[in-house]
Amino acid sequence: MAPVATHENSEPTQAERIEALKNEAQVFNPFYSPSIGDDGDDKYEFAQFKPSFPKLSWEPLKEIEVIDRGLAADPTKKSLFSAAQKVRHLTPAIGTELLGIDLRQLSNAQKDELALLVAERGVVFFRDQELDIHGQLDLARHWGPLHKHATTPIPRNGLEEVHVVYNDSSRRPDPASFSKLELWHTDVSYEIQPPSTTSLKVITGPDVGGDTSWSSGYALYSSFSPGFQKYLEGLSAVHSAVAQADGARAAGLHVRREPIETIHPVVRVHPVTGWKSIYVNPGFTRRIVGLPKAESDAILSLLFHQISENPDFQVRFKWEKNSIAFWDNRIVTHSATFDFWPATRHALRATPHGEKPTSVADYEKQTGKVAKDRQLEIWRQQGLDVSTDGAGPTKARGYND
Template sequence: MAPVATNEKSTTSPNVQSLKDDASKVFNPFYSPAIADDGDESYIHSQYKVGVSSRSLIVQIWNIETFQPFFPNLSWPPLEEVEVTERALFADPEKKSLFRAAKKVRHYTPVIGTEISGIDLRQLSDSQKDELALLVAERGVVFFRDQEINIQEQLDLARHFGPLHKHATTPIPKAGIEEVHVVYNDHSRRPDPASFSKLELWHSDVTYEVQPPSVTSLKVIAGPEYGGDTLWASGYALYSGLSPGFQKYLEGLKAVHSAVAQADGARAAGLPVRREAIETVHPVVRVNPATGWKSVYVNPGMFATDSRRFTRRIVGVPKAESDAILSFLFHQIAENVDNQVRFQWEPNSIAFWDNRAVVHSATFDFWPATRHALRATPHGEKPTSVEDYERQTGKVAKDRQLEIWKQQGLDTQTNGKNYSTKARGYND
C-alpha cells in the first residue's frame, strides 16, 4: 500500500491549493478512484456520494483532522465460494406473471435490450422476480423507468438473485452501505481522453472474482438532461457471429482475469484496498445456466496493454496468438453495432443486466454535468465451460441465434451462416 502521511506538520506537505487542484484534474474512469466531488453538500443525494469536498480530501489523505473518511481502511478476507440458486430456472418460460402486470413490453433490437413499462419494482412477487431473471438472461438487459425503489429495496431485490458483492476498491457512500457500488461524476472530475480509449471502457463487472456477478442492477438517481448513456453488447451474439470452427476453438480456451490493475490504481491514489487483488482463470466461452446458451466471456476494460486490462491473457497459447484473439474479440465487442443496444437514462431509470452474457460501456460525454447512479451486484455461479456444462447437466449447450431461428421455423442446417462474398445490396 502506498504510504499515508501522518498528522505531523511538514514544510514539504502539499498545501491546500495543490490538493484542490489535484481534485479537479482530468481522470481515467477505471484507474482513478472517485476521491473528489464539487463539495455541494446541498445536493439532494449527497448521502450517496462517494467523493469528498476539498477539505475532506485533505483530511483523508493527510489525516490532519478528525473527519470521517469515505474510503474506510478495512481489511476483508478473501471471498469464499458460496452456493447460488439460479432463480431463472424456477420461472415460467412464457413469463405470464411478469408480462400480464406490464402495460407495455418493447424490445429495442432483435439481439439485446427490452423495456418494460407499468410495473412497480417494489411490488414484484417472487414468481415475477424469477421471470425477470429469466428475461434478463435471455435479452441481456432489461430497462424500467419512473421507479421509486430506494437503495435498500434495490438491494433486497438483488438478494433474490444471489448474495451481494462488496467491491474491494470503490469508495463507500456516506450512507455507509458497503454492498452499494456508487457511480458518480460531476464537474470536478473531467474525463481525460488522453488516458483511455473508448474501447477500454467496455467491460463486464469484476470478472476476476471466482463467482462474478449475474443479474446486476443500476439505478440513475441524478443525471444530465442528455448524454451519459450506457451501451450493452451481447456475448451471445458475438459467439453466434463466429464461424463454427472458431467457435469450437474458443470453447476449449481459458483466460486469466485480473484485479491487480484496479487495486494498483487505488494504492497509487493513497487509498486502501479492502480485499487483496486476485487473478482467476475462466472459460473464454461460458454457458449461462439460466438459458443454456453459449456466450463469449472476455473483458477488455481498463487499458489496451495486457498488464492493465481485466482479461490479461489466454492460457496455454503463444502470447502473439493470445493477443490476436483477445484483440479481435475486444474489437468485435466495441465495434459490431448489430450486437449492441444504447439506453438514454432519466432520473429513476433502472437497468438489469446479466454480466454472464453482456458487456457494457459508459459514455463520458456529459461533463461538466453531474451523473449519479447506484449499483447492486449479486454473485453468480462459477463460470462454466461448454464441456463442464454438458457433463454436469446432461444437456447440450446452445447457440442462441440458432435457437431463435428454430423457433421461427427457419432452416439451420448450415448453422444459419453463409460467408459468401457476393454483394448483398444492403444500404442505409
Template sequence: MAPVPSSEQQTGNGSVAALKNRIGNPSNPFYSPSLGDDNDAGYKYAGYKPSFPKVDWEPLQEIAVQDRGAFADPEKKALFSAAGKVKHLTPIIGTEITGIDLRQLTDAQKDELALLVAERGVVFFRDQEISIHEQLELARHWGPLHKHATTPVPKEPGLEEVHIVYNDASRRPDPTAFSKVDLWHSDVTYELQPPCTTSLKVITGPEYGGDTLWSSGYALYSSFSPGFQKYLEGLTALHSAVAQADGARAAGLHVRREPIESIHPVVRVHPVTGWKSVYVNPGFTRRIIGVPKAESDAVLQILFNTIANNVDHQVRFKWEENSIAFWDNRIVTHSATFDFWPNTRHALRATPHGERPESVADYEARTGKVAKDRQIDLWEKAGVELPEYRKTSLVRGYND
C-alpha cells in the same frame, strides 16, 4: 499497465481546487450548487456520494448459489401480465418494460425477470421510486451481494454493498489514460464467482449524454464460424484485479481486499438458458492461458474489437432520473459515454454473485444437455431455415 476504470466510472486528473473555484461562481457556466465533494448542501442524495472507507475485508470464498431464473415460468406470464408494455429494443439485446412498480414484484415475477434478463441481456424500467435499500433487497433475491474492494461506497453508513457510479465537474475524464475499447467490461470478472443479475439506478443525470451501451456475448459467439467457435470453447483466460487495485493505491485510496486473479473459460454457458457466450472483456481479461503471447493477443484483439465495434450486437440506453437497468453480467459487456462533463451523473449499483463460470464441456458433463448457439436455437424454434452463410463459407453483403 495503466489502471482501467470499472463500472462506468473514471477519475479525472484536473485541478480540483481550480474547478471548485469555478463551480462556486454563479456567473460561471459550470456553476451548480450540487457539484463538488464539499458542496453537498441542498443535494438530495448527498448521503450516497462517494466515500472510500479504510476498512479491510476478508478474501471471498466460494459460496453456493442457485439461479432463480431456473424457477421461472418460461412464458413469464406473471411479469408480462402486470406490464403496460414490453418492447424489445433490438432483435439481439435489450427490452424495456413499462407499467410495473419494482417495489411490488412478487417472488414469481422476480424469477421471471431474472430469466428475461438472461435471455435478453439487459432489461430497462423508467420512473422507478425504488430506494437503494429496496434495490439491495431485490438483488438479494438473485444471490449474495458483492462488496467491491476499491471503488466508492456511499457516505451513509451500512451501505457497503452499494457500488457508486459518480462523476461531477471535479472529475474530468482523462482520455490520455485509456482508449474507448479499454472501457468495455463486465463487472469484476476477476472474482471466483462474478456477478449475475445486476442492477443500476440513475438518481441524478444530465439532460442528455451519459448513455450506456451493452453488447451481447451470445451474439459475439454466434457471429463466428463453427471452427473458430470450437477453438474458443477449448480456451481459458486470466482475469485480473491487479491493475484496478494498483490504480486505486496510486490515487492514494485504500484497497479493502487484496486483488486476485482467476482463470475462466473463454466461452461459458448460461446455467438457465443453456446458450453459449464469449466471456472476455477489455477491462479485466489479460491473456489466454497456454498459447503463445502473439496468438493470445491476436485472439483477444478480435474479441475486444468486435465487442466494442459491432453495433449489431449492441443496445444503447438514454438514462432519465429514476431509470433502472438490470443486466446479466455473465453474458453482456457494457460501457458508458463520457460526453456529459461538467454535469453530474450519479447512479447506484447492486451486484449479486453468480456461479463459477462453466465451460461448454463442464456444462454438458454436469447437465447431460447440449449447450447451444443462441441464434441457431432461436431460428430452429421459429422454424426458420438455417441461412446459407451458416452452411458455407460464402461471403455475403447487404445494402442499406
C-alpha cells in the same frame, strides 16, 4: 478454478505498473481510478450517497453456493408480462424495456421471471422507478449473495454492498487518460464467482449524455464460424484485478481486499438459458492460457474489437432520473460514456454473485444437456434453414462463403 498468483515475465511488475499509473492518477480515469471528484455540495439531496472510501479490510472471497432463481421461473414469464403495459425489445440481439411496472411491487414469481428475462435479453430497462436503494439491494439479494467491491466507492451512509457511480463539475474527464476500448468490461470478472443479475439506478443525471452501452456475448459467439466457435470453447483466460487495485492505490485510495487473478472459460454457458456466451472483456481479461502470446493477443484483440465495435451486438440506453437497468453480467459487456461534463451524474449499483463460470464441456457433463447457440436456436424455432455443411455457415448467418 484456482486463482493464479503470478504474471508472465513479459508483463510489467506491479511496482512498474504503479509507477506508470502515478502520473495518470492526477487525471480522471473512470476505470482504474474510481470516482474521487466531489463538488463539496453537502446540501445536495443525495449527499448521503456521495462516494466514500472507508479504510475497511476484507478477507478474500470464498466459494459460495448460488442456485439461479431463473431456474424456478415460468418460461412464459406470465406474471411479469401480464403486469406490464408494454414489452418493447430494443434490438433483436439485446435489450428490452418494460413499461408500466413498479419494481416495489414485484412478487417472488415476478422476480424469478425478471431474472430469466434478463438472462435471455442481456439487459432490461425500467423508467420512473421509486424503488430506493434498500429495495434495490433486497431485489438483488433475491438473486444471489451480494458482492462488495474492493476499490470503487461506497456511499457515505456506509452501505458496503453498494457501488457508487458519481461524477460532477469538479473534475473534467480527460479523454487522453483512458482508452475507450478498455472501458468495455463485465463487472469484476476476476472474481471466482462474478456477478449475475446486476442493477444500476440513475438517481441524478444530465439532460443529455451519459448513455450506457451493452454488448451481447451470446451474439458475439453466434457471429463466428463453427470451427472457430469450437476452438474458443476449448480455451480459458486469465482475468485480473491487479490493474484496478494498482490504479486505486496510485490515486491514493485504500484497497479493501487484495486483488486476485482467476482463470475462467472463454465460452461459458448460462445455467438457465443453456446458451453459449463469449466470456472475455477488455477491462479485465489479460491473456488466454497456454497459447503463444501472439496468438492470445490476436484472439483477444478480435474479440475485444467485436464487443466494442459491432453494433449488431449492442444496445445503447438513454437514462432519465429514476431509470434502472438490470443486466446479466455473465453474458454481456458494458461501457459508460463520459460526454456530460460539467453535469452531475450519480447512480447506485447492486451486485449479486453468480455461480462459478461453467465451460461448455462441464455444462454438458453436469446437466446431460447440449449447450446451444442462441441465434441458431431462435432461427430454428422460427422454422428457418440454418443447417451448416461443415465448410462454413449458411446464408442465414449473413456470411460471404
